[in-house]
Amino acid sequence: MKNLIQDLKNNDFKNIYLLCGEEDYLKKQYKHRLQEALVAPEDTVNLNCYAGKNISVNELIDQAETLPFFAERRLLVIEDSGFFKSASAQLAQYLENVPPTTYFLFVEDEVDKRQKLYKAVKNHGRIVEFKRQTEDTLSRWILGILKKENRNITRRALELFLEKTGTDMNNISTELEKLLCYTMEKEVITPKDVEEICTTQTVNKIFEMVNAVSAGNNRRALDLYYDLLALKEPPMRILFLVTRQFNQLLQVKGLRSQGYDADSIAGKLGIQRFVAQGCVRQSERFTEAQLRRLVTQCVETEEAVKTGNLNEKLGVELILAKKS
Numbered sequence: 001m002k003n004l005i006q007d008l009k010n011n012d013f014k015n016i017y018l019l020c021g022e023e024d025y026l027k028k029q030y031k032h033r034l035q036e037a038l039v040a041p042e043d044t045v046n047l048n049c050y051a052g053k054n055i056s057v058n059e060l061i062d063q064a065e066t067l068p069f070f071a072e073r074r075l076l077v078i079e080d081s082g083f084f085k086s087a088s089a090q091l092a093q094y095l096e097n098v099p100p101t102t103y104f105l106f107v108e109d110e111v112d113k114r115q116k117l118y119k120a121v122k123n124h125g126r127i128v129e130f131k132r133q134t135e136d137t138l139s140r141w142i143l144g145i146l147k148k149e150n151r152n153i154t155r156r157a158l159e160l161f162l163e164k165t166g167t168d169m170n171n172i173s174t175e176l177e178k179l180l181c182y183t184m185e186k187e188v189i190t191p192k193d194v195e196e197i198c199t200t201q202t203v204n205k206i207f208e209m210v211n212a213v214s215a216g217n218n219r220r221a222l223d224l225y226y227d228l229l230a231l232k233e234p235p236m237r238i239l240f241l242v243t244r245q246f247n248q249l250l251q252v253k254g255l256r257s258q259g260y261d262a263d264s265i266a267g268k269l270g271i272q273r274f275v276a277q278g279c280v281r282q283s284e285r286f287t288e289a290q291l292r293r294l295v296t297q298c299v300e301t302e303e304a305v306k307t308g309n310l311n312e313k314l315g316v317e318l319i320l321a322k323k324s
Contacts (some may be wrong), residue, residue, distance in 0.1 A: 008033055016124055035154035036080050039075045055081050064102045067101060077107070079106075080109065084118055092120040151186075151187060152188045159274055211282060222321075234312075236302070243298035246248055246294045256280060
C-alpha cells in the first residue's frame with residue numbers, strides 16, 4: 001500500500017492497477033482516489049466502468065485502444081469480473097503492451113496468483129492487496145477519527161467496541177458514526193454508550209451464545225439463537241460458526257496448557273489479540289473433555305442434518321441445551 005500512496009502523492013502512475021483482498025473499505029477508498037487522480041471527476045467521456053462476471057474482453061480491448069478525448073488518459077475500471085479466477089489469456093496477453101494513454105483499474109475480491117493475468121499485472125503494473133487490519137491499526141484509525149471530532153474514548157469502551165463490530169472497516173465506520181451521534185453531548189465515550197447503541201455482529205452473538213452455554217444459561221443461549229434466526233441467519237451457518245468457536249476454544253485450551261499467553265496465542269492462531277483474550281477467558285469455563293464432546297456433537301449434528309436424519313433448527317437447539 002505504501003507504493004500506491006507514493007504513486008498518488010507523486011502523481012506518477014502505473015498503467016495497470018489491481019486492488020484485491022478482503023478489506024472492502026480500503027479497496028473502495030483507494031479505488032475512488034485512483035479514479036479521481038487519473039480522470040477528472042466531471043470527465044465521463046474518458047472513463048469506462050464495468051462490473052460483473054459477463055464483461056466482454058473484446059469490448060475492453062476496443063475501449064483500451066481508443067485514444068482519450070481532449071485528455072491525457074483513458075481509464076477502464078473493472079470490478080468483480082472474476083477474470084483473476086478464470087483463464088483470461090487474451091486479456092493477459094493484451095496487458096503486456098498497453099497503450100501509454102490507457103489505464104486499467106481492476107478491483108477484485110479473490111484472485112488466483114497462478115493465473116497469467118495476475119502475473120501480467122504484477123510484471124507491468126501494481127498489485128495492492130488489502131488485508132484485514134490489525135487491532136492496533138484499527139485502534140489508531142478509530143482514535144484518529146475521534147480526535148478530529150474532539151472526542152475521546154475509554155480503553156475498555158474501545159475494546160468493547162471492537163468486540164462488537166469485528167474487524168470489518170465498513171462496519172466499524174457505520175457503527176462509529178452511530179456512536180458519535182448518540183454521544184453528541186459527551187466528551188468521553190464509555191462502555192455503557194457502546195452497549196446501548198452498537199450492534200453486535202453475528203460472529204459476536206455466537207461468542208455470547210457460547211458464553212451462555214459455559215454458564216449453563218440455556219435460556220440465554222437459545223434466545224440469542226432465535227434472535228439470529230429472526231435476522232434470517234440460516235441454522236447451518238450458525239452451526240458452522242458455533243463449531244468453529246468450540247474448536248477454537250479447544251485449540252486455545254491446548255496452547256494455554258503449554259504456557260502460551262493471549263498475545264502468543266493470537267499469533268499462533270492468526271486472530272486478533274482482543275479475540276484471543278476473549279477466547280482465553282471463555283476457554284477457562286470449559287474442561288478440555290467438554291470442548292471435545294461439544295466439537296464432536298457439532299460434527300455429528302451436521303452429518304445428521306445433511307443425511308436427513310435431523311431437522312437443522314432442532315439440531316442447533318440440542319447443542320445449546322447443555323454444556324456437556
